[in-house]
């Protein structure tokens with residue numbers, strides 16, 4: 230997959246000469262709705278015998294329009310992950326556009342003339358609610374007007390699942406609420422984050438449940454406070470286990486939120502490992518126990534549920 234990085238104004242010499250079917254979108258999470266758009270574009274590309282391209286952006290467009298919020302820094306799929314996901318969907322070429330004020334200031338007609346046409350687009354494909362400028366004029370319904378017969382336009386209807394539209398904002402809300410099961414259903418794959426294993430307070434080993442403390446980069450969304458079954462990737466190996474997102478409330482007040490994972494049947498040293506966490510299934514919320522013994526009794530039960538969960542996953546694999 231070829232990635233072409235673009236800063237406004239577009240230098241047409243950067244663009245290969247062959248025609249493409251172009252799927253457009255921000256695609257944060259590359260969820261089932263995004264997959265429907267890209268898969269539709271793929272079918273059209275195959276029909277026409279041309280390459281499948283994607284137009285997407287380097288950061289949230291919102292940061293051009295208003296003051297940055299903490300949420301604006303976070304992504305369901307940060308750059309390397311989004312690129313890997315697009316590649317897996319069979320995308321041949323990505324136009325990775327730096328979303329700037331100058332880029333955003335174009336009229337819809339300029340955007341079409343200066344981007345979609347120079348990309349050698351034969352069909353532009355996007356979701357029904359995709360916009361490429363002010364939302365009253367830069368709609369999919371009006372795109373054929375700006376295309377002026379130079380390419381076709383294909384609009385993909387909303388993908389709905391579990392009583393609603395599949396959308397990045399719905400997924401972020403479910404994630405924050407700790408509803409990882411819904412998140413995974415809407416994504417169409419199991420949600421992942423990355424991080425670095427650092428030291429905690431060395432208490433875990435004393436209660437029989439050592440936990441790898443995973444420091445997650447600021448640009449990733451993590452599930453809300455709670456306890457989940459998960460797998461941790463160390464090197465090339467995935468280890469099943471249970472992970473807690475919480476403030477360790479049993480051991481004091483106002484502590485920071487940490488991500489701590491206990492691996493089943495694992496003995497070894499994980500400090501300094503760059504890991505991935507694959508978030509599977511919610512077990513419960515965080516509880517403040519009277520003492521460490523209360524926590525340990527609960528951890529025994531969590532462990533039994535985690536073993537049962539992964540035994541069932543293994544049966545379905």
Ligand SMILES: Cc1cc2nc3c(=O)[nH]c(=O)nc-3n(C[C@H](O)[C@H](O)[C@H](O)COP(=O)(O)O)c2cc1C
Pocket residue numbers: 429430431432433434438440442456457471472473475476477478479480489490491514515516517518524528531
């Ligand atoms: C599966 C799991 C569930 C946990 N649940 C809770 C909980 O409900 N309440 C709590 O105070 N701490 C909970 N913890 C966090 C423990 O308090 C923490 O792992 C322990 O204090 C070790 O901390 P350390 O890594 O800083 O040594 C949980 C940890 C794991 C791995």
Ligand SMILES: Nc1ncnc2c1ncn2[C@@H]1O[C@H](COP(=O)(O)OP(=O)(O)O)[C@@H](O)[C@H]1O
Pocket residue numbers: 426427428429430431432433434435438439440441442490491492493494495496497498499500
């Ligand atoms: N089964 C296991 N699950 C998680 N970490 C383990 C396991 N076995 C050994 N470890 C190691 O123990 C460390 C966690 O021990 P712990 O006492 O909780 O210390 P800390 O508070 O520094 O995290 C992990 O970072 C890892 O290096």
